[in-house]
Amino acid sequence: MNLPEELRYTKDHEWVRIDGSIARIGITDYAQDALGDVVFVQVPDVGTAVAAGDTVSEVESTKSVSEIYAPLAGTVVAVNADLADAPQRLNEDPYGEGWICDIEVGDADLDGLLDAPGYQALVED
């Protein structure tokens, strides 16, 4: 299982890449493997204000639907438009080209997120 050290994670199998005041989010390698082939991703509208825990996206594979939750409060400032035609990016490159959206989170408190060892422990539990 690929778990980049520089990312933060959630118990819902999402990753968060903090870059200044922007949090980029996606699903983990573990999550994409469990979902199977992703065939559709519903991305949020740019400008949407979200609270932590709100549903911001839906990821659908041939077998199931998974909701993606905002790990932090903020405003959606960018979405991965390539997923409309290439949802398989979530399987092929979950931490790179398979990103879902960017949320402007300001000076967010990251204490509620897991680091890589913490997420690994959660998955292995």
Add this chain to the structure above:
Amino acid sequence: MTDRTSPLDAVHRALDARIVPFGGWEMPLNYADGSLAEHRACRTDAVVFDVSHLGTVRVTGSDAHERLQRAFTNDLDRVAPGRAQYTHLLDPDDASVLDDIIVWWVDGDRFDVMPNASNTDRVTGALGDGAIDVTAERAVLALQGPRARERLAPVFPEAAEVARFGVGTAEWAGVRCTFAGTGYTGEDGVEVAVPADSAAALWEAVTVAGFVPAGLGARDTLRLEAGLPLHGHELGPGINPLEAGLGWVVRWDKGDFIGRDALLAIKEAGVGRRLRGLTVEGRRPPRDGYPILRDGEAVAAVSSGNFSPTLGHGIALALLPVDVAEGDRLAIDVRGTEVPATVVPLPFVGR
């Protein structure tokens, strides 16, 4: 109760298959490359499914033909020894389809009846004394796809040459196998029943010959594209063969069979709904149970739906009111969003 496993279970696990419970069995959902790749391999080349979870109920003896004629809806006298036939077992009270079955008429007085996994006991019971569940003795490999026969020919030539809906037996590597020109994908193919002890060797031989292992995930999207019903979805309690568009499976002129009176009453009264295909624009999969709306009012629910890997958009099957016509525009309620849907002819993907 623990789920049963196929004679090929260790083979699947060695291939790192994702194993899921299905009809009382643990079977592969997909292998390492995923169900979309497996689906495409079946449409363009050749795949192998382990379908050992399908039952095999062997009926032999001088009254075997008569037992099957009285239990099932189709008429064996329309075929002959060495042929396979699709047929139904009905509920005697309301003509619901208790199971849909392929009968392999192997020779004279021997029939191998192949029910769905979870219905094997029910079908065995309907056939009475002398019907023997031999499921544990064999594995069944479904070899499917436009290149299936070509790839099977060097491995097992007799099986590769079986006619479509033909049945035969021959030895492979010293063991007697039974095979038929049948399948559940909308592609040409062959299904081979092989003694359990030799199943892994046959699996190895066909994969070396180029068959790509495929699991239940691909099997479901393939049969959905082909418009083929799945028991528990398009057939089952409360659904009769006429509603499912399978009136051709019922032969009224052959004499009595279980559920005939109940179904005749339904036929004379007329059915209120019929199985139809729906397509949606876009990739979002319509899923089982989603409401189908006409002018904002729910008139049915999706019985099976998914993303069509071949077509690149969502497709669904549903039992719709009989006044719905091909070309009608309906909507599917996708978790609160109304997605436009069009009624289309079946199958979604032709052979």
